[in-house]
Amino acid sequence: MTALKDLFSSLLDFIQRLGAMGSFLMRILRVLPGSLRRFDMHLRQLWFIGAMSLTIIIISGLFVGLVLGLQFYSALNQFGASGALGTLTALSLYRELSPVVAALLFSGRAGTAITAEIGLMRSTQQIEAMEMMAVDPIRHVVAPRFLAATIALPLLCVVFSALAIMGAHWSAVLWLGLDNGTYWSSMVGSVDLVDDLLAGVFKALVFGVLVALIAAYQGYHAKPTGEGVAYATTRTVIHSAIAILAFDFVLTAFMM
Amino acid sequence: MTDPAAANPGSRPPPAVAIRKLTTQLGSKRIFDGIDLEVPRGSVTAIMGPSGTGKTTLLRHLTGQLAFDSGRVTVLGEDIGQLHHEPLYRLRRRMGMLFQHGALLTDLTVFDNVAFPLRENTDLPEPLIRTLVLLKLQSVGLRGAAGLMPAELSGGMARRVALARAIALDPELMLYDEPFVGLDPIAVAAVVELIITLNRTLGVTSLVVAHEIEHLRRVADRLVVLADGGIIADGPFDQVQADPSPMVQQFLRGLSDGPVPFHYPAAPLTDELGIGGAT
Numbered sequence: 118m119t120a121l122k123d124l125f126s127s128l129l130d131f132i133q134r135l136g137a138m139g140s141f142l143m144r145i146l147r148v149l150p151g152s153l154r155r156f157d158m159h160l161r162q163l164w165f166i167g168a169m170s171l172t173i174i175i176i177s178g179l180f181v182g183l184v185l186g187l188q189f190y191s192a193l194n195q196f197g198a199s200g201a202l203g204t205l206t207a208l209s210l211y212r213e214l215s216p217v218v219a220a221l222l223f224s225g226r227a228g229t230a231i232t233a234e235i236g237l238m239r240s241t242q243q244i245e246a247m248e249m250m251a252v253d254p255i256r257h258v259v260a261p262r263f264l265a266a267t268i269a270l271p272l273l274c275v276v277f278s279a280l281a282i283m284g285a286h287w288s289a290v291l292w293l294g295l296d297n298g299t300y301w302s303s304m305v306g307s308v309d310l311v312d313d314l315l316a317g318v319f320k321a322l323v324f325g326v327l328v329a330l331i332a333a334y335q336g337y338h339a340k341p342t343g344e345g346v347a348y349a350t351t352r353t354v355i356h357s358a359i360a361i362l363a364f365d366f367v368l369t370a371f372m373m
Numbered sequence: 374m375t376d377p378a379a380a381n382p383g384s385r386p387p388p389a390v391a392i393r394k395l396t397t398q399l400g401s402k403r404i405f406d407g408i409d410l411e412v413p414r415g416s417v418t419a420i421m422g423p424s425g426t427g428k429t430t431l432l433r434h435l436t437g438q439l440a441f442d443s444g445r446v447t448v449l450g451e452d453i454g455q456l457h458h459e460p461l462y463r464l465r466r467r468m469g470m471l472f473q474h475g476a477l478l479t480d481l482t483v484f485d486n487v488a489f490p491l492r493e494n495t496d497l498p499e500p501l502i503r504t505l506v507l508l509k510l511q512s513v514g515l516r517g518a519a520g521l522m523p524a525e526l527s528g529g530m531a532r533r534v535a536l537a538r539a540i541a542l543d544p545e546l547m548l549y550d551e552p553f554v555g556l557d558p559i560a561v562a563a564v565v566e567l568i569i570t571l572n573r574t575l576g577v578t579s580l581v582v583a584h585e586i587e588h589l590r591r592v593a594d595r596l597v598v599l600a601d602g603g604i605i606a607d608g609p610f611d612q613v614q615a616d617p618s619p620m621v622q623q624f625l626r627g628l629s630d631g632p633v634p635f636h637y638p639a640a641p642l643t644d645e646l647g648i649g650g651a652t
Contacts, residue, residue, distance in 0.1 A: 242476035249436055249470045250490040250538075251462040257493075 141334050145263050148256035155261075162261040166227045167269030171276065173226050174219055178277040181218060182284020185209070190289045199295055203303035206285045211308065211317040215278040217365055220324035223270050224357035228332035231262050232353040235336025236346035244337075259337060263329045270325030271318045278317070320368050327360045387450055389414045389546050389578040390435060395444035397430060404430050406602035407444070414545075417572050417579040419589035422599035423624060423633055428582040431599070432548050435580070436470060437461045449545055466494055468546040469539035473554060475531040477523040483510070483534050484519040490541045509537040513567060529560025536567055540577075547571060549581040553588050561588060568592045586625060598624060600633075 153159065185206050193199045235258060238244050247254045282304075289295040308314065332353045339349035390412035397404040404427035412418050420428050433439035434446055437453045446453040451464050477486050487506045491497060497505070510516040513533040523531060532552065539547065549568065553561050569592055571577045583589055589596065589610075596613045598606040598621055606613045606621045614625055623631030639645070 238479075241479070242472045242474065243478055245438065246470075246472055246476035246478070246535075248438060249465055249468075250493065250542075251465040252490070252493045253462075 138330060138334050141337070142330055144255050145260055145330075145333070148253060149260050149264060152256045152260040152264075155257075158257070158261045159264055162265035163268060166231070166262065166265040167272065170223055170226045170269065170273055173222050174273045174277050175280050177218065177222055178215075178280030179284045181214060181277075182206070182210075182281030182286075183288045184284075185214075185281065186285035186288030186290075186293070189285070190293045190295060199289075200299045201303055202285070202289050202295055203300040204307040206289075207282065207304045207308045208313060210278050210281050211313045213317075213365070213369075215274045215281065216317045216320035216324060217361060219274045219277040219321060220270060220328060220361045221358060223266075223273060223325075224328045224332070224361070225354055227266060227269070228328045228353045228357050229350045231266065231329070231332035232336035232339070232350045233346060235259065235262070235333060236339035236349050239337065239339055240341040240343070240346060242341075254337075259333045263333055266329035266332070267322065267325040270328065271321040274318060274321035278314075316372050320365065323364055323368060324361050327364060328357045331356045331360060386414050388412055388447075389416075389449060390580070391445075391447040392434075393445040393447075395434065395441055395446060397427065397434070397439075397441045399430070403602050405441070405444075408599075408602075408604050410597065410604065410607075412578060412580060414578050415572070415576045416595060417568070417581065417593040419593035419596045420580060420582045420599060421584065421586065421589070421596065421624070426599045426601070428599060429550055432470070432550055432580070432582060435548060436465060436468065466490075466542055467544055468548065469542070469544035470548045471532070471536055471539050471550060471552050473551045474528075475523075475535035477526075477531055477535055477538070479523050481523075482519070483515065483521050483523070483526070486523065486534060487538045487541055490538065494542060505541065506537075509541055510534075512540075512570075513537045514563065527560075529556045529563065532556065532560065532564060533567070536564070540571065543575070545578060547577050547579045549579065549583070551583055552581065553583055553585045561585075565591050600624070 186202070189202050189205050190199055193202055193205070235244075238254075238258060244254045244258065247257060286297075286300060290297050290300050335349040335353045335356070336346075339345045388411045390410070392408060392410040394407045394409065395405045396407055420431065422428050430439060434441050434453065435448050437456060441454070449464060449467055451460070453461075453464075456464060477483075478489065481489065484506055487509050488502050491502045491505060495502075507516055507519070510519055513536055515530060515533055515537065518526065518530060518534070523534070526534065536552075547568075552564050552568070556564065565588055568579060568581065572579055572592075579592075581589060581593055586596075593610075595608065596606070596610050597604055598613065600620055605618060606616045613621065616622070620632040622628075623633060629635050
C-alpha cells in the first residue's frame with residue numbers, strides 16, 4: 118500500500134515537473150523575439166555553445182565512423198554484400214546515430230555548461246540582481262542560451278555525419294580495401310535528402326530544444342549552493358539522456 | 374539628514390515604505406506575525422535582529438521578489454501585492470539594492486556592470502551612458518578600475534562597484550543587505566561614507582540591514598530591531614539602546630545567553646549522556 122502511494126506521489130511529482138517545464142518553455146518563447154534585439158548576446162552564446170562543442174563532435178564523429186566501417190565491413194563481407202556498406206553507413210548515421218550520439222555528447226558538453234553557468238549565476242545572486250535592475254533574467258540569460266543550443270545541435274549533427282562518413286571511408290576503403298566508387302555510389306544512390314538527411318536533422322532540432330530546456334530549467338531552479346548546482350548539473354545529463362532516447366523512439370515511430 | 378517635508382511645507386509626503394499587518398510563513402516557520410512599519414522619505418533606517426528573524430526576507434518583500442501571506446506593503450506609493458511583471462519592473466527601476474556579496478555580473482567588466490541597468494532600461498546614447506558610468510564610478514572612487522573584471526576586484530571594491538551600479542538609475546529608495554560584512558575597516562569607512570553622502574546630497578531613502586551597530590549608528594537615524602516575528606524595538610539609537618527589554622539588551626550588548634537561548638532546544642545533557650542522578 119505504501120509502495121503504491123509512493124509510486125502515485127512520484128508520478129504526480131513527475132507530471133507536476135513536466136507542467137513546470139512546459140510553462141518555463143512558454144516563458145522563454147514569449148521573451149525570445151524581444152531578446153533578439155540584443156543580437157550580440159545570441160552570437161556570443163552560439164559561439165560558446167555551438168563552436169566550442171565542435172571538438173568533441175568532430176573527434177567522436179570520426180571514431181564512430183571508423184568503427185562503423187570496420188563492423189559493417191566484417192558483417193557484410195560474410196554475405197558478400199560489402200557493396201552495401203556505403204548505404205548502410207549513411208542511413209544509420211543520418212537517421213539515428215548522428216542525431217542521438219551528437220545530442221548525448223552535446224548534453225554532456227554544452228548542457229552541463231548551461232546548467233552550471235545559470236546555477237552559479239543564481240547562487241551568486243546575479244539572477245536576483247538582474248531582477249532588481251528590472252531586467253528579466255529569462256530574456257537576458259536563458260533565452261540566448263536556449264536559442265543557441267537549438268540552432269547549434271542540428272548543425273553539429275550534420276558535422277558529426279560528415280566526419281563519421283569520412284571515418285568509415287577511412288577504415289572500409291583505405292584500410293580494408295572496399296572499392297572507393299562502390300562506397301560513394303551506393304551512398305548517393307540510396308540516400309534521400311528529405312526522408313533520411315533532413316529527418317535526422319529534424320530529430321536533432323527536437324533534441325536541441327530538449328537539451329536546452331532541461332539544462333536551462335535545471336540551472337535556473339538549482340538550489341543556490343555549490344551542492345545544489347552540482348546536483349542540477351548531474352540531473353541535466355541524466356534527464357537529457359532519457360528525454361533524447363525516449364523522444365527518439367517516438368519520432369522514429371512517427372517518421373516510419 | 375535631508376528633510377523633504379521642509380521643501381513643501383504644509384503637506385507631509387507619503388512614506389517611502391509603509392507596511393501594514395504583514396504576515397509571512399516560510400515552510401513551517403512563521404517569519405512575520407502582523408508587523409507594521411513606516412519609513413519616511415529621505416530617512417536612513419537601520420534594521421537589526423538575530424539571524425533568521427527575516428531581515429533579508431523583509432527586503433525581498435519590499436522588492437516584490439517574495440510574496441507574503443497577508444497584509445499590505447506599499448513602496449514609493451505602489452501596493453507591491455498588486456504588482457506583476459511590467460509595473461513591478463517599473464517600480465524596481467526606482468529602487469536600488471546592494472547585495473551581500475555585490476552580485477556583479479561576472480562576464481562583464483566593471484564599466485559594463487555599471488552600464489548594464491542604463492543600457493537595459495533606457496534609450497540613452499552610448500556617449501551619455503559612458504559619462505554617467507564614469508561619474509558613478511568616480512563617486513565610489515573606482516573610475517580607474519573601469520576596465521577590470523569582477524574577479525580581479527577585492528571584496529570591498531566589488532561592493533563599491535555594486536553600489537555604483539545600484540545607483541546608476543538614481544533610485545529614490547536604496548536597500549542595503551549586509552553592506553559591511555567581510556570588509557576591512559577602510560572599505561567599511563568608504564561604504565559608510567557613500568551611504569551618508571547618498572542620503573544627504575540626493576535625499577535617497579535608505580534601509581540598511583546589518584549587524585554592526587557602531588557602523589549603523591553613523592549612517593542611520595533610526596533603529597528597528599526584529600525578533601520573534603515582530604518588531605521588538607523601534608526608535609532613535611539612544612532610545613533603543615536604553616530599552617529595558619531583556620531581548621533587546623541581549624541582542625544589542627551581544628550576550629550569548631538570555632531570552633534567545635545559547636542552547637538549541639534539546640533534552641537535558643545528563644539524560645542524553647545517561648549519567649543523570651534520576652531516580
